[in-house]
Amino acid sequence: MTHSAAHVSYLEDGHTLRSWLLTTDHKRIAILYLVAITFFFFAGGVAAFLMRYNLISSHGLLGSAETYNRLFSMHGILMVWVFLVPAVPVTLGNFLTPLMLGARDLAFPPLNLLSWYLFIVAGFVALYAVVAGGVDTGWTFYTPLTSLYSKGHVVAAFIAIFIAGFSSIATGLNFIVTIHKLRAPGMGWYKMPVFLWSLYATSVILVLATPVLAMTLLLVAFERIFGIGVFDPAIGGDPLLFQHLFWFYSHPAVYVMILPGFGVISEIVPAFSRKELFGYKFIVWASIAIAVIGFLVWGHHMFVAGTSLFSAIVFSLLSYMVAVPSAIKVFNWIGTMHKGYIHFDSPMLYAIGFIGLFTTGGLTGLFVAALAADVHLTQTYFVVAHFHYVMVGGMVSAYFAGLHFWWPKITGRLYPEMWGRAGAITIFVGFNLTFFPQFVLGYLGMPRRYFAYPQQFEALNLLSSAGAVVLAIGYLLPLGYLTWSLLYGDRASANPWGATGLEWSTPSPPPTENFAVTPIVTQAPYQYEQPEAVIHE
Amino acid sequence: MSDAAAHEFQFSSAAHQRETAISGIWLFLATEALFFGPIFLAWIYARLADPSAFDAGGRQTELAIGVTNTALLIASSFAYGVGLACIEFGSRRGMVLWLLIAWALGAAFIGLKFGVEWRMDLEKGLFPGATFSVHGPSRSGAQLFFAFYFFSTALHGLHLLVGLALLAWIIAKARQFTSERHSPVRAVGLYWSFIDIIWLILFPLIYLIGRAS
Ligand code: HEM
Numbered sequence: 001m002t003h004s005a006a007h008v009s010y011l012e013d014g015h016t017l018r019s020w021l022l023t024t025d026h027k028r029i030a031i032l033y034l035v036a037i038t039f040f041f042f043a044g045g046v047a048a049f050l051m052r053y054n055l056i057s058s059h060g061l062l063g064s065a066e067t068y069n070r071l072f073s074m075h076g077i078l079m080v081w082v083f084l085v086p087a088v089p090v091t092l093g094n095f096l097t098p099l100m101l102g103a104r105d106l107a108f109p110p111l112n113l114l115s116w117y118l119f120i121v122a123g124f125v126a127l128y129a130v131v132a133g134g135v136d137t138g139w140t141f142y143t144p145l146t147s148l149y150s151k152g153h154v155v156a157a158f159i160a161i162f163i164a165g166f167s168s169i170a171t172g173l174n175f176i177v178t179i180h181k182l183r184a185p186g187m188g189w190y191k192m193p194v195f196l197w198s199l200y201a202t203s204v205i206l207v208l209a210t211p212v213l214a215m216t217l218l219l220v221a222f223e224r225i226f227g228i229g230v231f232d233p234a235i236g237g238d239p240l241l242f243q244h245l246f247w248f249y250s251h252p253a254v255y256v257m258i259l260p261g262f263g264v265i266s267e268i269v270p271a272f273s274r275k276e277l278f279g280y281k282f283i284v285w286a287s288i289a290i291a292v293i294g295f296l297v298w299g300h301h302m303f304v305a306g307t308s309l310f311s312a313i314v315f316s317l318l319s320y321m322v323a324v325p326s327a328i329k330v331f332n333w334i335g336t337m338h339k340g341y342i343h344f345d346s347p348m349l350y351a352i353g354f355i356g357l358f359t360t361g362g363l364t365g366l367f368v369a370a371l372a373a374d375v376h377l378t379q380t381y382f383v384v385a386h387f388h389y390v391m392v393g394g395m396v397s398a399y400f401a402g403l404h405f406w407w408p409k410i411t412g413r414l415y416p417e418m419w420g421r422a423g424a425i426t427i428f429v430g431f432n433l434t435f436f437p438q439f440v441l442g443y444l445g446m447p448r449r450y451f452a453y454p455q456q457f458e459a460l461n462l463l464s465s466a467g468a469v470v471l472a473i474g475y476l477l478p479l480g481y482l483t484w485s486l487l488y489g490d491r492a493s494a495n496p497w498g499a500t501g502l503e504w505s506t507p508s509p510p511p512t513e514n515f516a517v518t519p520i521v522t523q524a525p526y527q528y529e530q531p532e533a534v535i536h537e
Numbered sequence: 538m539s540d541a542a543a544h545e546f547q548f549s550s551a552a553h554q555r556e557t558a559i560s561g562i563w564l565f566l567a568t569e570a571l572f573f574g575p576i577f578l579a580w581i582y583a584r585l586a587d588p589s590a591f592d593a594g595g596r597q598t599e600l601a602i603g604v605t606n607t608a609l610l611i612a613s614s615f616a617y618g619v620g621l622a623c624i625e626f627g628s629r630r631g632m633v634l635w636l637l638i639a640w641a642l643g644a645a646f647i648g649l650k651f652g653v654e655w656r657m658d659l660e661k662g663l664f665p666g667a668t669f670s671v672h673g674p675s676r677s678g679a680q681l682f683f684a685f686y687f688f689s690t691a692l693h694g695l696h697l698l699v700g701l702a703l704l705a706w707i708i709a710k711a712r713q714f715t716s717e718r719h720s721p722v723r724a725v726g727l728y729w730s731f732i733d734i735i736w737l738i739l740f741p742l743i744y745l746i747g748r749a750s
């Protein structure tokens with residue numbers, strides 16, 4: 001690779017397919033990921049749509065429990081491992097980490113490219129598992145169903161997740177080392193944007209929790225292949241051990257899915273309130289606290305699995321504790337907006353939606369973390385609504401918020417703002433229509449993961465399915481106008497939002513080497529002008 | 538171009554690049570530790586269900602081979618350490634010699650473990666399943682032990698094979714290393730010792746606990 005032609009935009013630096021597929025430029029790899037992630041998001045979305053179609057009638061319109069089981073398993077597996085877990089880190093994180101640090105690339109660019117290839121292989125193995133006949137175990141793969149009884153393509157799904165896991169580990173490792181070693185001169189830890197702190201906390205979880213899942217899946221695969229293994233009660237093994245190991249990964253993994261979102265929101269709220277981020281250090285340490293405490297709460301997924309009452313009480317208490325740092329962040333964002341000069345551009349609309357939806361999801365997390373309530377609510381649609389409020393209402397909104405916010409930087413083009421706002425509002429409305437009824441359904445006792453249900457639940461299910469149509473339109477809108485803007489959007493200036501942060505000090509789209517001269521950082525982040533000054537502008 | 542070739546453009550100097558690579562390896566080893574962690578945890582936990590049956594399985598293992606193999610691995614890490622010290626003092630030839638010894642000791646472990654010990658185990662009918670040769674009340678627990686045994690030794694062996702390939706690669710590239718620039722030697726060394734440490738945990742789990750009770 002030669003960079004002799006000075007300051008060529010990274011998009012112009014080579015036009016061949018090869019220049020993309022063999023690139024080690026973090027910005028190009030982010031684009032490669034963006035394409036892949038979008039594809040898997042819509043693949044997972046199709047499964048969800050078919051599920052909602054089935055549930056329109058209490059008899060189940062697809063007419064088959066087998067098909068339905070495969071649909072929700074495919075939906076969960078694709079959405080969790082090839083969309084939600086990687087989504088923000090591999091796209092926005094890859095693109096922005098070096099830019100925000102004032103660096104030229106990540107510490108290990110070839111590893112970054114390798115992680116993309118691993119990801120692609122994982123995604124296609126997962127799709128193979130689906131096409132070959134699917135998996136009927138749900139995304140949680142509980143033994144002994146998975147190890148001994150299920151007839152689906154469990155091992156293929158495991159291989160997919162195993163490989164995706166190593167892709168995640170590579171990404172996390174790259175971020176941690178980069179943040180430690182490649183900060184620009186003057187960029188102290190407390191001068192870093194919160195987005196990077198969030199990515200750091202996320203990466204710690206990725207690096208330390210993912211291998212546990214990898215080993216757990218290997219152990220189940222061994223059992224499945226040889227018919228004998230460590231989770232088999234017939235020889236003194238313990239299927240509950242699987243649940244412990246699985247949730248030891250998967251609860252921290254839910255924070256992998258939300259922490260980067262917190263980071264995105266923490267960048268956007270000050271930028272569109274024209275105010276310094278309120279309580280920077282609290283937000284920073286809340287991220288770290290979440291990463292740490294998040295490792296200690298897995299037992300709340302097993303309250304009714306036959307664990308002891310004592311352990312259940314301890315896990316319940318710890319789960320309450322993990323909600324505290326999340327709440328701190330919500331207060332800080334609201335504190336930032338308070339008396340701010342708020343601009344309601346699309347990124348901010350998504351961000352405000354995020355705050356409301358995440359808070360609803362987080363609070364209902366406390367409902368299910370309460371022992372007595374959970375005995376009633378577990379395995380019902382209430383839990384489904386809880387985690388969709390955090391993961392879809394929260395994380396997917398944050399992802400879209402970030403995508404819109406940094407779109408001009410990434411592509412050098414502006415998207416049509418009115419369409420952006422229409423999309424944000426459609427998604428918000430569609431989301432609530434789809435998932436709020438599920439809180440009610442769950443509270444009334446409708447269990448999750450069944451293809452048919454008692455007739456009394458039909459009206460609310462119909463409402464939820466109708467909401468899914470609105471939501472689908474909401475997600476298709478950005479696909480349309482963002483793609484359109486690539487060709488026809490107005491050219492973006494270096495800093496169209498007037499935001500702080502090193503990424504805005506370099507041209508849009510940035511040159512291959514990011515910065516002509518390595519920047520020297522002297523200021524804390526988020527030094528926005530006072531509202532008065534802005535009003536008179 | 539020779540100056541620019543000395544380090545990649547995201548680093549400020551070649552030393553900066555070397556330091557960063559070493560941090561990366563440490564973090565990778567943290568991942569590896571958590572990768573093996575669940576086996577150890579599950580192993581200890583599984584034994585609790587029926588310790589005497591589980592231990593009956595443990596007593597079927599080949600202690601002499603286990604001890605020999607442990608000695609081989611420790612000696613191998615020692616040899617690697619000497620090799621690293623050699624290159625730090627500028628002796629490329631010393632490094633190659635000691636790394637060859639380290640490689641041979643590691644290969645001897647593999648040969649003994651899979652060529653001899655596993656074969657004996659399989660001949661004795663110790664692979665879990667219908668043909669499992671331990672009968673009576675200990676049958677289930679002993680099978681569980683051997684499920685762990687075969688799984689974890691295979692995985693450890695796989696890591697060792699990767700290590701042997703890396704060592705071979707270092708030896709093949711020996712000409713590039715000097716007393717200043719040899720971070721790949723250091724990185725591979727960290728990994729090589731790490732595999733040792735995994736074995737040092739597996740060794741008592743496999744050979745000692747069953748015999749101690
Ligand atoms: C605010 C703190 C949170 C608390 C106290 C909490 C608590 C809980 C509890 C107790 C359950 C188990 C309910 C049951 O199965 O009966 C649960 C399920 C779940 N939560 Fe949360 N949660 C929180 C935040 C989150 C976040 C941020 C996410 C993801 C971004 C998330 C994702 C999930 C998922 C995916 C499940 C369901 C897993 C399954 O069974 O398929 N939670 N949560």
Ligand SMILES: [Cu+2]
Pocket residue numbers: 250251254297298300301
């Ligand atoms: Cu949880």
